[in-house]
Amino acid sequence: MISGKLLHIMIRVENLVKRFGPVTAVDGISFAVAPKTIFGFLGPNGAGKTTTISILCTLLAPTSGEAFINGHDCAAESAAVRRSIGIVFQDSSLDKDLTARENLLFHAYLYRVDASERNRRVEDALKFADLHERADDLVKRFSGGMKRRLEVARGLIHRPKVLFLDEPTLGLDPQSRSNLWEFITRLPKEHDVTIFMTTHYMEEAEVCSRIAIIDKGRIIASGTPGELKKIVGGDVIYLRTEDNKKAAEEIRRLFQIEAAEKEGEIFLSVPRGDSVIPELIREIGERVLSVRMQRPTLNDVFLKLTGKEIREETAASGDDIKEAVRSYRRRHDRG
Amino acid sequence: MIEANAVYVIVAREFKKFVRERSRLVSTIARPLVWLFLVGGGMSRLVPTGTGPSYIQFIFPGILGMTILFSSIFSSISIIWDKEFGFMKEILVAPISRFSVVVGKATSGMVLSTIQAVIILAFFPLVGLKIGVFQALGIVFVCMVLSFAIAAFGILLASFYESYESFSVIMNFIVMPMFFLSGAMYPVKMMPALLRVFTKLNPLTYGIDALKHLIFPNETGALSADFSLFVDIGVILAASIVFVALAGKAFERKG
Ligand SMILES: Nc1ncnc2c1ncn2[C@@H]1O[C@H](COP(=O)(O)OP(=O)(O)O)[C@@H](O)[C@H]1O
Ligand SMILES: [Mg+2]
Numbered sequence: 001m002i003s004g005k006l007l008h009i010m011i012r013v014e015n016l017v018k019r020f021g022p023v024t025a026v027d028g029i030s031f032a033v034a035p036k037t038i039f040g041f042l043g044p045n046g047a048g049k050t051t052t053i054s055i056l057c058t059l060l061a062p063t064s065g066e067a068f069i070n071g072h073d074c075a076a077e078s079a080a081v082r083r084s085i086g087i088v089f090q091d092s093s094l095d096k097d098l099t100a101r102e103n104l105l106f107h108a109y110l111y112r113v114d115a116s117e118r119n120r121r122v123e124d125a126l127k128f129a130d131l132h133e134r135a136d137d138l139v140k141r142f143s144g145g146m147k148r149r150l151e152v153a154r155g156l157i158h159r160p161k162v163l164f165l166d167e168p169t170l171g172l173d174p175q176s177r178s179n180l181w182e183f184i185t186r187l188p189k190e191h192d193v194t195i196f197m198t199t200h201y202m203e204e205a206e207v208c209s210r211i212a213i214i215d216k217g218r219i220i221a222s223g224t225p226g227e228l229k230k231i232v233g234g235d236v237i238y239l240r241t242e243d244n245k246k247a248a249e250e251i252r253r254l255f256q257i258e259a260a261e262k263e264g265e266i267f268l269s270v271p272r273g274d275s276v277i278p279e280l281i282r283e284i285g286e287r288v289l290s291v292r293m294q295r296p297t298l299n300d301v302f303l304k305l306t307g308k309e310i311r312e313e314t315a316a317s318g319d320d321i322k323e324a325v326r327s328y329r330r331r332h333d334r335g
Numbered sequence: 336m337i338e339a340n341a342v343y344v345i346v347a348r349e350f351k352k353f354v355r356e357r358s359r360l361v362s363t364i365a366r367p368l369v370w371l372f373l374v375g376g377g378m379s380r381l382v383p384t385g386t387g388p389s390y391i392q393f394i395f396p397g398i399l400g401m402t403i404l405f406s407s408i409f410s411s412i413s414i415i416w417d418k419e420f421g422f423m424k425e426i427l428v429a430p431i432s433r434f435s436v437v438v439g440k441a442t443s444g445m446v447l448s449t450i451q452a453v454i455i456l457a458f459f460p461l462v463g464l465k466i467g468v469f470q471a472l473g474i475v476f477v478c479m480v481l482s483f484a485i486a487a488f489g490i491l492l493a494s495f496y497e498s499y500e501s502f503s504v505i506m507n508f509i510v511m512p513m514f515f516l517s518g519a520m521y522p523v524k525m526m527p528a529l530l531r532v533f534t535k536l537n538p539l540t541y542g543i544d545a546l547k548h549l550i551f552p553n554e555t556g557a558l559s560a561d562f563s564l565f566v567d568i569g570v571i572l573a574a575s576i577v578f579v580a581l582a583g584k585a586f587e588r589k590g
Binding site for chain 1: 338340341343344347348351352355356420421422423424425426427428429430431
């Protein structure tokens with residue numbers, strides 16, 4: 001029997017560990033994801049995000065610990081789990097020598113979508129991914145953003161309960177990235193689906209309902225984006241004045257807060273920057289030349305928790321290398 | 336457990352790509368024809384075969400075997416590209432058994448190889464052979480089971496390799512020896528004892544032997560078949576089952 005509490009949990013992970021020989025890729029993580037929310041797994045390269053997804057979608061067996069999707073054990077009930085999930089892998093898993101429609105049809109047959117439903121779902125997916133006009137073009141002629149949208153739409157064809165997105169925007173230009181996000185944030189409502197996504201782009205994690213920050217295989221913080229930002233303690237205000245030294249002293253005296261000087265600017269950390277700025281300008285005797293304020297980002301959270309920045313991966317995606325391999329193969333294999 | 340939907344769609348995909356890539360068809364058809372007419376035609380003048388079939392006629396079953404060998408292995412080895420380019424993950428994460436994947440891939444090899452073998456078979460009048468309708472049906476049947484067995488063997492090979500670099504290794508150290516040690520170019524009974532051992536371990540040998548039975552039903556001389564038709568078909572079927580089982584296991588191991 002499924003208890004009442006479990007009904008409100010779509011993904012449950014308990015003490016999950018995965019070792020590859022001496023490397024511990026996932027080091028005892030636990031979390032739960034509520035239905036129809038977007039859960040973000042945020043961490044630098046090598047943190048263990050893809051490994052966690054591989055275990056959840058039954059491609060890898062855990063070393064120890066448990067994982068459940070929609071009440072099914074990922075290690076013991078792989079068939080039930082597979083029927084409940086859709087996935088967009090970190091590296092594209094489209095057949096680039098087939099058309100968009102053929103890729104979708106392949107998926108529909110593979111997941112045994114009813115013959116009466118099949119064509120309608122494929123057409124819907126093409127419309128949803130805004131690829132209707134390119135439906136019969138080979139995927140190898142598509143841009144990175146089009147391929148990603150097609151993969152997301154494909155992952156939804158069999159109406160999964162959970163959709164995994166592993167670094168969905170990796171290697172895309174900023175324009176396609178924001179388009180894809182707009183598209184992804186619509187999914188829970190329009191498709192009744194729970195999203196589990198990973199990213200190492202801090203800004204992207206802000207669309208999530210909840211986030212877990214993972215580093216070296218461990219979850220070091222979790223909560224809503226707002227809760228996590230509280231960890232860094234509010235907004236940072238930067239001021240330039242005619243005499244910074246004097247102004248800083250004044251701020252310390254009048255507001256009882258720490259104000260430091262760096263690179264020609266005074267900076268101070270306050271809980272609500274927008275309400276403090278007008279007061280600051282009114283009270284400081286020295287003339288204020290410029291003011292800027294920074295809201296804490298998840299990057300600041302990560303920095304605060306680990307003492308290091310999340311580096312952005314260069315966009316030289318695996319695809320380019322693989323294309324080169326493929327053309328090499330064309331030239332050499334036809335002996 | 337084998338899911339029909341999965342087998343169907345895996346075969347449909349390979350078929351679609353095969354039809355789309357005409358250059359592949361041209362090159363796989365050209366190779367056996369070059370061997371048949373240049374090697375077979377040339378050797379026919381050097382090798383007196385007495386009252387039996389001429390040399391070019393003798394190698395005709397071997398050339399059909401060659402067509403099947405290359406196209407089945409090529410079809411199965413595409414698994415390595417599927418792994419390399421990520422599409423394999425789409426298949427592996429689907430709710431289907433690993434066996435369905437193996438049977439689907441082997442069936443793809445069977446369909447594509449048989450089509451190519453039938454194209455080569457159509458050249459029989461040019462080498463002066465007479466083949467009736469029932470003979471032709473028998474030949475197509477043997478081509479199907481042989482292609483399935485070789486494709487299953489190819490899948491087993493592919494399961495040990497992760498990258499395209501292994502392709503030339505497989506071609507030079509496995510496929511070419513399989514061809515030469517198969518009775519395709521010379522009768523097994525004329526081979527040195529050591530090579531004969533390898534030839535008898537090669538499933539292709541029995542497929543070509545079965546084709547010799549069907550193409551030269553009345554031949555009894557030096558160029559006749561080496562084993563009984565019953566043994567030939569039995570060995571190929573047994574090999575198919577063993578290769579599918581091993582390949583299924585090899586796939587499971589990855590999962
Ligand atoms: N198949 C594997 N064999 C050995 N080590 C692996 C394997 N897969 C991942 N790893 C290691 O596990 C760690 C986590 O990798 P991964 O889950 O891919 O990280 P992320 O997706 O967060 O970048 C890395 O140190 C990686 O090298
Ligand atoms: Mg990853």
